[in-house]
Amino acid sequence: MxxxxxxxxxxxxxxxxxxxxxxxxxxxxxxxxxxxxxxxxxxxxxxxxxxxxxxxxxxxxxxxxxxxxxxxxxxxxxxxxxxxxxxxxxHPRISLAFLRESMIDAAVFRDWVVNLGQRPGYGRLAHAFCELVCRLRAVGQMKGDSFHFPVTQEELGQAVGLSAVHVNRVMQRLKANGLVTHQAGQLIIEDWEGLQRAGDFEPSYLFLGGDGGPAGEGASPT
Incomplete structure (x- = not known):
């Protein structure tokens, strides 16, 4: 390297x-x-x-x-x-690790297609945040119940297929419902179980652990 x-x-x-x-x-x-x-x-x-x-x-x-x-x-x-x-x-066994990496990558892409095609804007954003919580926790990047997220509303809209104006409305709704807060480049998870329900989120597609998620299904990210 x-x-x-x-x-x-x-x-x-x-x-x-x-x-x-x-x-x-x-x-x-x-x-x-x-x-x-x-x-x-x-x-x-x-x-x-x-x-x-x-x-x-x-x-x-x-x-x-x-x-x-x-x-x-x-x-x-x-x-x-x-x-x-x-x-x-x-080290031929590393080939299997790379293959697994590619298969999980494809699984994440499939879930993103479902998210974009079948969930309303509120659910899309909630699902995207849930995925990031699980993946960042798995690599030690969560700080308690928050993580560094300096992405603009325009960029977030480009990820979930919404305009920046629509993203702003959805963010306000997520905040009003007590699910997340976004301030000073930090996304704070206020209600993990509620966020999972809002995003219809089931983490097994990430293959992060035997229980389907790094914190356990339905568990608090903290």
Whole structure:
């Protein structure tokens, strides 16, 4: 693994069509995978949290079919494709770990499709927050019942298919119902069980533990 490097917020890490010679591991921060239309509109496809490979696809496919951007100040570490190949040659069991990573990645994408296509805006946002709580807790990034979330309402809307105005309304409703509070770049979970109900959230698709979630199904994130 090469020396980590820092990226400023709202910086593109890799772009659609690139053929990088390294895979990047996110050490700190939050990254969004996205596709951008010719008219400039953007759809965020997933959030990547510390510990995730940002672009493992490039090792297998060569050319990237989507872009990735730092949504806040980030720290990433590169692993060259040649080093990756050496590791796999010397430790074949790691191939299974990478395959599992890809399968879980696909499971998360499937759940995002369901979230975008079948839940109302209120449920979409609640579900997205529940997923982040579970994933961030699993890698030790929760601070009690809150986590660092400096994402703008426009970016959040790009992830859940809502306008920034609609996101603002939904956030106000979540706050009024005592589920979450967003202040000073922190998202505070006020009612975990209520947030799960609002998002119709069931964490087994994340494969984070034998009970389907890092804190146990229905348990408090704290």
């Amino acid at each position: 090469g020396p980590p490097r820092r990226l400023a917020a709202r910086t593109d890490i890799v772009s659609e069509g690139d053929r990088p010679g390294t895979c990047l591991v996110l050490i700190e921060g939050l990254v969004g995978r996205y596709k951008q239309l010719k008219n400039g509109r953007r759809q965020i496809l997933s959030f990547q949290v510390p510990g995730d490979f940002v672009d493992l696809h490039s090792f297998v496919l060569g050319r990237l079919d989507h872009s990735m951007a730092a949504l806040c100040a980030c720290r990433i570490a590169p692993i060259s494709h040649s080093a990756m190949q050496e590791i796999l040659n010397e």
